[in-house]
Amino acid sequence: MKIVSLVPSITEALFDLGLTENEVIGRTKFCIHPQDKVKNVKIIGGTKNIHIDTIRALKPDLILANKEENIKEQVEALMADFKVMVTNVETIEDNYYLLKNLGKLLGQEDRAQLFNLKIYDILHQAKLETKVKAAYLIWKNPYMTIGSDTFIHRILTEIGFENIFQKKTRYPIITTEDLAEAEVIILSSEPFPFKPKHIEELRAIYPDKKIIIVDGEAFSWYGTHIAKCEHYFRELISEIHAMQF
Structure with a gap:
């Protein structure tokens, strides 16, 4: 084929x-x-x-x-x-069926199931001990975030974050004032390539907030990609746990 x-x-x-x-x-x-x-x-x-x-x-x-x-x-x-x-693909369940259907289509059902099981294990082991209120930014000029009907939101909440924009949908435009409730501001490496200088720009407004850059692929790439992010999510969770809120 x-x-x-x-x-x-x-x-x-x-x-x-x-x-x-x-x-x-x-x-x-x-x-x-x-x-x-x-x-x-x-x-x-x-x-x-x-x-x-x-x-x-x-x-x-x-x-x-x-x-x-x-x-x-x-x-x-x-x-x-x-x-x-x-x-x-908007949910973890959608991703499960995507891989299941691809596996069936390609005659690789067993391999697809192994990836699904790996993803399940990773997302259930990488958990914050307590909920952390987060704002996940995907774009700058204007700032854009993620609503509750996105795959990124599902991954974010699955590992223990509380999306402060969960009442919004898709990818809404926000202002820096809208970030006030967040305990941690998460800047994604894609689609906008946030850099350390962008952390400093936000820190000038919110000097006491935790601001980090994350691997956007780990949160937004569905399919098999999450199965390769076990170490990354473990390190991220450890980094968040080390922060003082």
Whole structure:
């Protein structure tokens, strides 16, 4: 089966489930894992600016897309000529079924189940002892955060944080004043690449707050990626426990 993936985390999952560059024949420029394998796969644009003619030339048997990450009109254009599977992952349960369905599709049910069990173990072992009120920022100018109907929110709450913006949905714009309730301000490494200088900017406003930068992939990449974050989450939880609130 020849597959084009329009979703970075799904591209990673395909390789983790045993596919090779012979089966995954197209990917976006943001599909960066696993590096040693994706480097040999044809780039078909970005997640939001797919090169449809390039995909047509590849003649895939299946195209894997995502409701949130890809543009509806572009995906529908591909549907006219190809079989397209559109995924939608907002919860841990959604992710479970994504891997289960991919495993069934690829004849890799056992491998998919092993990843699901690993993810379950990681998320149930990496737990804060007490809830910590957090604000998770994904963008700057303007500042944007995450609401309760996002995958990031599910991971955040699963490991013991309380999202102070849980009453909001999707990715709302906020101001620095809205961060007052947070015990810890979490800056994600993606999609906006927050750096130490951005910590200092917020510290000028909130000198007593805990402000950290986290690996955005650990919180936002669904599929198999979380199964590789056991050490990262353990270290993060230890870092939070060492803070004085």
